[in-house]
Amino acid sequence: xxxHLETTDDVGRERVMQLLQYSLNGHREDIxxxxxxxxxxxxxxxxxxxxxxxxxxxxxxxPIEVEEVQSRLDLTVTRAxxxxxxxxxxxxxxxxxxxxx
Numbered sequence: 001x002x003x004h005l006e007t008t009d010d011v012g013r014e015r016v017m018q019l020l021q022y023s024l025n026g027h028r029e030d031i032x033x034x035x036x037x038x039x040x041x042x043x044x045x046x047x048x049x050x051x052x053x054x055x056x057x058x059x060x061x062x063p064i065e066v067e068e069v070q071s072r073l074d075l076t077v078t079r080a081x082x083x084x085x086x087x088x089x090x091x092x093x094x095x096x097x098x099x100x101x
Contacts, residue, residue, distance in 0.1 A: 002033040012038060012073050019074065023081035030088050032057045038077065041069070050076040056084055061091055 003020060007013050016038060024031065037053040050073045056064040066083045070076040 001028045001031045004033070004035045006035075006037040008039070009073075015074060016077050019077050019081060023078070023085060027085060027088050030058055030060075030092070032059050036077075036080075038073065047071070052076045052080040054080045054084055056088075058088070058091075060095075064088070 001024070005013065005016060005020075007016060016036065020034075020036070024034075034057070035055045037051075039051050041049050041051050043049055049069050049071055051067065051069045054064070054066040054068075058064065064084050064087050066080045066087075068076050068080040068083070070079060
């Protein structure tokens with residue numbers, strides 16, 4: 001699996017890489033490549049937020065695209081990765097059901 005990570009925060013980069021390794025450990029065979037972009041943004045009231053955009057190209061099936069915005073960097077990335085993993089699991093179950101039907 002090839003991972004391309006875009007972020008401007010070096011400390012955040014290390015944390016994001018740890019989260020990637022932990023979250024995707026069991027799904028490396030399903031993902032061909034992943035692009036992850038993390039950016040700090042502000043809402044209309046001036047609150048600092050983090051946006052994570054994820055695009056995963058799968059070995060089988062259409063790509064997965066997720067965008068998540070939260071107040072904490074680790075929460076933003078974790079939620080985006082969890083959504084990606086749940087989508088992979090749903091597609092895998094659907095594929096298995098079609099295979100055995």
